[in-house]
Amino acid sequence: DAGITQSPRHKVTETGTPVTLRCHQTENHRYMYWYRQDPGHGLRLIHYSYGVKDTDKGEVSDGYSVSRSKTEDFLLTLESATSSQTSVYFCAISDPQKGGYSNQPQHFGDGTRLSIL
C-alpha cells in the first residue's frame, strides 16, 4: 500500500469552529489531492497540489483552503465549519513523472470521517 496517512481518522465538532485535516505521504509524490465523498454525489475534488506551495481549486472548493509547505504534507482547512461539510474526506497522491504522465494511478488514504453538529 502507498504510504499515506490521514489524521485524524474521525472528528466531531461544532458549527463555526475551524478544522484542519492532515494528509502525510512517504512516497515523495508530486501531486496531492483532497476529495470529499457524500451519498448521492460520489467523490468530488476539493483542492489539489502540484508541488510545494502550488495549489489549485477543484470542483467543490468553496469554504475550504489548503496549504502545502513540504512535499510530504497537505493540509485541508475548514475556516468555519458548517453542517454541509459533514462528509468523509479522502487524500490521494500521484506522480506523473514516474513512468509517464498517463500511466500513474492515484493512491488513496483511508479517509477522515468528519461530523459537524
Place this chain on the structure above:
Amino acid sequence: KQEVTQIPAALSVPEGENLVLNCSFTDSAIYNLQWFRQDPGKGLTSLLLIQSSQREQTSGRLNASLDKSSGRSTLYIAASQPGDSATYLCAVSREGNYKLTFGKGTLLTVNP
C-alpha cells in the same frame, strides 16, 4: 463538464458467475480511465488504469475495456468470489490535467 455514469448502481450475483460493470462518460477528451475498488469504511484501491490510447487492460480475473469514441468502459470480473464484494468506481482524467471525475459506483454483492 465531464459526467461519469455507472450502471447498475447495485448488483447481486451468485458465486462463480462472470459479470460486467459499466461506466460511461460524456466528454471523450480523456487522459486515462481508472477503475477502483472501495471496501466499507476504507479508501479506494486502484484496480486498473487504461490510457486513452489503449483498448483494454487485464489483471488476474479482471479485464477493463475502453471505447473512447463512444464514451464507454466495462469492467469484466471472471468467476466472481465473495471477496469481490465491494463498491467499484470508475473515474476519468481530462487530457493534460490529472484531476479525476468519478462515477457514483456500483455496489457488488457476491453471494456464497
